[in-house]
Amino acid sequence: MGDPRPFVSALDDAGYRVTEPRRAVAELIAGRTGHFTAADLVSDSGSRRLGIGRATVFRTLELFEELSVLERLDLPSGEHAYVPCEPAHHHHLVCERCGRTEDVDDGGLRDLTEALAGRTGWAIGTHRLELFGRCPRCRGS
Amino acid sequence: MGDPRPFVSALDDAGYRVTEPRRAVAELIAGRTGHFTAADLVSDSGSRRLGIGRATVFRTLELFEELSVLERLDLPSGEHAYVPCEPAHHHHLVCERCGRTEDVDDGGLRDLTEALAGRTGWAIGTHRLELFGRCPRCRGS
DNA sequence: GCAGGTACTGAGACTCAGTATCATCGTTGT
DNA sequence: ACAACGATGATACTGAGTCTCAGTACCTGC
DSSP states (O other): OOOSHHHHHHHHHTTOOOOHHHHHHHHHHHTOOSOBOHHHHHHHHHHTTOOOOHHHHHHHHHHHHHTTSEEEEEOTTSOEEEEEOOSSSOEEEEETTTOOEEEEOOTTHHHHHHHHHHHHOOEEEEEEEEEEEEOGGGSOO | OOOSHHHHHHHHHTTOOOOHHHHHHHHHHHTOOSOBOHHHHHHHHHHTTOOOOHHHHHHHHHHHHHTTSEEEEEOTTSOEEEEEOOSSSOEEEEETTTOOEEEEOOTTHHHHHHHHHHHHOOEEEEEEEEEEEEOGGGSOO
């Protein structure tokens, strides 16, 4: 079980209202392990009879993403998933089996993109790296 | 204007039939620069009255992706776009302005992921790196 | 040439994620 | 108390992608 507080305080710090529905979405997120889709949260909220509207779930996810406490991943399947994370530039290891994710820092990637920029003549702005594999727990199986 | 032949021969080599609709999709792709979405091709085919069904466009794109002559990109906007490319492992530079893409090799990324695997205990399978920026032609503007 | 099987096709219905609209509600500041 | 504004949920809508199905083109064995 994760901690909903970072989400709530991110809202608060940025001057957004901390309302019941937003708090509820934060708790749904905290109650998940690994990545999840918007649809997952909608169905969670439905099954717990929280009475949160679909639109509110999407709006709140968008808000958290904007506040960098949530990041959107594009899974190889084409689905859009979210993962809670620290508000700093980093990348994600995604377990193909259990869905767990782990943040990793930029490593030497910055050097790599700079070398590439020099070689190709491009001005490289942002990059996105996603790594898929098996977490230590799922390695054996 | 690109060359539709690699697409056609990829089909042929893999034992798929080279039919009129598939050839037409290959030509639509060749007639595009930069990345494009499935919807782009559907509307191209509509405006040229080719009479190709929506489903066929999607099916043919899927086929080309499977044959590794086309790759799917996830743009930051969340859209799914496609780029024609060589059937070897590589990554893409995507111009945010004109949409042009360029293939780049793996650079030192392999070493980087191996180091990461050692450090974290994960077994890293595939990775996906996408770089967004400006191509040499669009740098100034 | 013909018959049978298989690959492929387009039309259309369908599903589902995500967005837009809007009337209402709750908070906050005055 | 009240006006203003942010947030909400219901609902309708859009658009991507999938599925189904009847029909067609093509290949293969006879």
